[in-house]
Amino acid sequence: MTRVRRWLPGLLLVTPSIVAIAVFVYGMLGWNFQLAMTDKHDEISEGKFVGLTNFVELWDQPRWHISVNHAIVFTLVFVGGALVLGWLLAFLMEKGIKGEGTFRAIYLFPMAISFVATGIVWRWLMNSGQDERAVGLNRLFDSIGLDFLQWEWFRNQDWGMAAMAIPAIWQMSGYVMALFLAGFRGVPEELREAARVDGCTEWKVYRYVVLPFLRPVTLSALIILGHISLKVFDLIVAVSGKQIITDVPAVFMWVAVFDSHDPAKGATIASYIVLSVAVFVVPYLIWSVRREKH
Amino acid sequence: MRRRWMSAVAITMAGLLSLTACGGEAGDQAKPSGEAAKKQVEVFSWWTGPGEADGLKAMREIFEKQNPGLTFFDAAVAGGSGDKAKALLQSKLQADTPPDTFQGHAGAELQGYIKAGDVEPVNFLYDELKLKGVIPDQLIEQITVDGQIYSVPVNIHRSNVMWFNPAVLKEAGVAGPPKSIPEFIAALEKVKAKGKIPLSIGSEWTVTHLMESVLLGSLGTDAYNALFKPGADWSGPAVTKALNELKTILSYAGDPVDDWQPAAKQVADGEAAFNIMGDWAYGYFHNPPDGGLGKVSKQDFDWAPAPGTEGTFLWLSDSFTLPKGAANRDGAVAWLKVAASKEGQDAFNPKKGSIPARKDADTALYTDYLADALKDWGSNKLAGSIQHGVTVNQPWLASITEAVGLFLGTKDVAGLQAALADAAKANAQ
Structure with a gap:
């Protein structure tokens, strides 16, 4: 009896969330994978099991290749950019700048904005008009004599998605900064001093003492940014709408479900998005579980 | 289930x-x-x-x-x-x-x-x-x-309207609104020589909108309407010719802008000569500045049926179910x-x-542009719009939109035609 009393309240407390997660996360995921393996290509048909046919056939579609390429470019630029910029801001902050609290707040503010609002502002900033038709950033470049910097931004056929990553970097680098700043603060001062006593230059202190401490923070940042990036939808739709030139898997999925009325295809794309995020998250989970055991 | x-x-x-x-x-x-x-x-x-x-x-x-x-x-x-x-x-x-x-x-x-x-x-x-x-x-x-x-x-809109800026046309030496697609291309060339944008376009759907007017103008009304019947011939030489014309016309297009409004505005502001857009653009040109541009019709902007489509009303309609x-x-x-x-x-x-x-x-109750439209609605042949849901169902339109979007990247007419033919085969009934 006393034993039951020990674990029962705890179990009762977490049961609602276990049930909710089982149904609304894993139940829905399973349902989605099941749907992706049927031939339910319109709303009316029942859908027969067809195995992985949909997963294979998707690769025959030129649009899928384009949206995958776009997702890769976007992810590389966004994750890389936000990590570097966030690290740099944290580094400067750590050097003991005056009014650190104010700067920290300013850099963190963009986090509070939704991607939709960011997208609408940046659509204007990244307007593709040039010279006398320039507005936004192109106008700025034009008026300060840097007109060679003007370009089509997200309407560029090859590197448009790199431009699309700029608003995302702007929005998330403050958050990465906060993560890194916490990481920097976690490095014991004695270790740095010990290194200095041993004759390390300031650069070497960072390279061999501080950076190894930041590894877990970097990994967390990478996971968080990576999954945001692979699922990106709202930013793209706010900036450019549902255009092929900025197509990504999530937008393609929306079009497949609501415009093409093809549930199985939409579910297939959704499955690929989940799998690509899993590639990021699962190794991290394994790694952190192992670390906790130590 | x-x-x-x-x-x-x-x-x-x-x-x-x-x-x-x-x-x-x-x-x-x-x-x-x-x-x-x-x-x-x-x-x-x-x-x-x-x-x-x-x-x-x-x-x-x-x-x-x-x-x-x-x-x-x-x-x-x-x-x-x-x-x-x-x-x-x-x-x-x-x-x-x-x-x-x-x-x-x-x-x-x-x-x-x-x-x-x-x-x-x-x-x-x-x-x-x-x-x-x-x-x-x-x-x-x-x-x-x-x-x-x-x-x-409840209402009728017209899709095949060519909006133009009379002053820009005059400056380029174009006598009046072009009546056929070859005349249109010649006019675009003249405007280009003057350094203005010959044709303004917006986001990708505005190109699909342009395509339906070019198809209608190039094929003629009966052949256009036949495209949406079962067993229609999307792979034939007539469609190839129309799509090649579309490609030529697009080569005169300005940089794509955000949507149809900024594209229409380029015409109203005298930056561009032509824009092919539905007649909802009229309200935008004409209405006072809080919802429109407050421009004077026939002077700041003017209209004609899209080249080659005179006598046909390419319609769309909002309805209730x-x-x-x-x-x-x-x-x-x-x-x-x-x-x-x-x-x-x-x-x-x-x-x-x-x-x-x-x-x-x-x-x-209907004045200015709307009087023209009402007159044509009563007397013209009718053809249904693609982009605005009259002739193609939603999955078909999604495939066409996708084909046009890909075409804007590749400029591959054969690829576009094959995709359009596939879309018709999969969806026509």
Whole structure:
């Protein structure tokens, strides 16, 4: 009896969330994978099991290749950019700048904005008009004599998605900064001093003492940014709408479900998005579980 | 089983839309609970912008005057051409909680709803109100599916309108609006030589819109209309020629701008010579600055049928339906009667900037561009729009949109034609 009393309240407390997660996360995921393996290509048909046919056939579609390429470019630029910029801001902050609290707040503010609002502002900033038709950033470049910097931004056929990553970097680098700043603060001062006593230059202190401490923070940042990036939808739709030139898997999925009325295809794309995020998250989970055991 | 997959999406969408300032969800809470005696009619539309919302309000006043026992409940969802509205509607239909009546483009866009059994035929209304005499026969023929009509058209817009800036044309030495596609290309070349944008375009859908006018102008009305019949020839040399012309025309296009408004504005501001856009652009050119550009018609901007399409009205129409299983069917029928009436259409259309689907409208209410449109509507041949849901159903349109989007990257005419032919084969019925 006393034993039951020990674990029962705890179990009762977490049961609602276990049930909710089982149904609304894993139940829905399973349902989605099941749907992706049927031939339910319109709303009316029942859908027969067809195995992985949909997963294979998707690769025959030129649009899928384009949206995958776009997702890769976007992810590389966004994750890389936000990590570097966030690290740099944290580094400067750590050097003991005056009014650190104010700067920290300013850099963190963009986090509070939704991607939709960011997208609408940046659509204007990244307007593709040039010279006398320039507005936004192109106008700025034009008026300060840097007109060679003007370009089509997200309407560029090859590197448009790199431009699309700029608003995302702007929005998330403050958050990465906060993560890194916490990481920097976690490095014991004695270790740095010990290194200095041993004759390390300031650069070497960072390279061999501080950076190894930041590894877990970097990994967390990478996971968080990576999954945001692979699922990106709202930013793209706010900036450019549902255009092929900025197509990504999530937008393609929306079009497949609501415009093409093809549930199985939409579910297939959704499955690929989940799998690509899993590639990021699962190794991290394994790694952190192992670390906790130590 | 059939509806199961959709409820998942429905739950997600309902969550999303309630977060993003959605009229429908907010309105649900505002339902007057005390007035049980007055039955309400939920009218689902995407008319929230300037002009269109005023038109809806004018129709609502007539409706409430004629039906004292009913209240109008406006379930409008913002977003041009009903993108977001259609997604929300889809989840409402899948959850078997349809609005009492919803807006949809008349024609093939409704096919999905018809096949899924979401809407019922309204032939009885056409008989009761004797609509068959007053709505043009060709329109009725083009929206009839197996002898049944599923919606009541409220207004008519024209897709094949070429807007141009007279001053820019004069400067380039173009005598008047070009009448054929070769003349159009020659005019574009002349404008280009003067350093202006020959043709302004917006986002990718505006190119699909341009394509339907080029197809109509190049193929002619009968061959164009035949493209949407079963077994149509999308792979033939005539379509190849039209698509090559489209490619040539696009080579004169300016950098794509955000949407149709900035593209139209380039013409109004004298930066560009031509823009092919539906006649909703008229309101934008003409209306005073809070909703439009406040330009003077025939002087700052002018119009003509798109090259090669004179004598044909490439139409699209907003219409209302009668969903199966709606809470208040009688109320919906009462709304459809107002939407079909001369009084209702004449109240709505001058505000919306469109013309009535009925031929017996009060011509004095329609001036300037609208007078031209009304005259042509009564006398021209009719062809249905692709981009705006008359001739192709939603999956077909999605495939066409995708093909055009890919074409803008590759400029590969053969690839575009093959994709269009595949889309027709997969979706035509």
